[in-house]
Amino acid sequence: MIRVLLADDEAMVRAGVKAILDTDPGIDVVAEAADGREAVQLARVHRPDVALLDIRMPRLDGLAAAAELRRTAPGVAIVMLTTFDEDQYVARALGEGANGFLLKAADPRELLIGVRAVADGAAYLSPKIALRVVADLRxxxxxxxxxxxxxxxxxxxxxxxxxxxxxxxxxxxxxxxxxxxxxxxxxxxxxxxxxxxxxxxxxxxxxxxxxxxxxxxx
CATH class of the missing domain: 1.10.10.10 (Winged helix-like DNA-binding domain superfamily/Winged helix DNA-binding domain)
Structure with missing residues (x-):
């Protein structure tokens, strides 16, 4: 069973993401947070396998939360949730130790594939984001x-x-x-x-x- 922590300050977004994750019997959302600071605290308590973090959150944004989790809970795989116009944060997120990047507007199947990939030790970038990363590399x-x-x-x-x-x-x-x-x-x-x-x-x-x-x- 893959244990997931979900962090997003929008309740409707959390509900939608959780609904998608709940369709996979091998994934269990063990905790939900409305901001980055709460996400870090809950990660210490629940020890999830994967943390899904929105980039823009109050108190502590997703990027700062990712950096904190990398220090305090290095075993947690981190996936950033973003909208397409925020992908300028990709390089910084990867620098903070994120294992994956997913678009909120992507096909729901990408969410399940991405969570399973990072939980298995791989990395996952939403295809549209991957194209931008490749362009930057080139x-x-x-x-x-x-x-x-x-x-x-x-x-x-x-x-x-x-x-x-x-x-x-x-x-x-x-x-x-x-x-x-x-x-x-x-x-x-x-x-x-x-x-x-x-x-x-x-x-x-x-x-x-x-x-x-x-x-x-x-």
Whole structure:
């Protein structure tokens, strides 16, 4: 069962998101918060697997809440909920450790796919947001390519293989099947990769894999 914390200051939005999540018997909304500060407090109590955070909330916005959760509850996967005109916050959110980004106006199936993806250790970006991220990456790709390749060179050959698959958005289980490894071994490789590259999460690692040329955006 995937335990989810939902935080949004609009009660109707929370009700709508919860209704979608409730259609999946493998997902349980264990707590709801109306602001970022309450979300952080409830995360400490309920220990959810995934926190869905609206970006714009009172007391503590979603970005600040994500940073606080990364410090105090590092095991919680964080997914930001946003409207399309707020996607300028994507880079900052990823820097704060967010594992995913979803549009409120997207197909409801994206919400379920995204929650399951991050709960399984993968990253998930709404396709429209992913296009913007790829465009931003391409804008300065040549300038970042050499730097990324230098950082990735510190990894072992197997770690680079794992990083390339992380860059493709595969979960630990999928990587294990692809490389014929035990899932626990993949988890150990991913932890080592994040440490060696000094990145906060799989999203940042995936971006670095793209910049280093280990994978291509799809």
């Amino acid at each position: 804008g300065g790709r040549l300038a970042r390519h050499d730097h990324a390749r230098h950082r990735v060179a510190a990894l072992t050959g197997r770690e680079r293989e794992v990083l390339a698959l992380v860059g493709e958005g595969l979960s630990n289980q999928e990587i294990a099947r692809r490389l014929t490894l035990v899932e626990g071994t993949v988890k150990a490789h991913v932890s080592a990769i994040l440490h060696r590259l000094d990145v906060a999460n799989r999203v940042q690692a995936a971006i670095l894999a793209y910049e280093a040329g280990l994978t291509t955006a799809r």
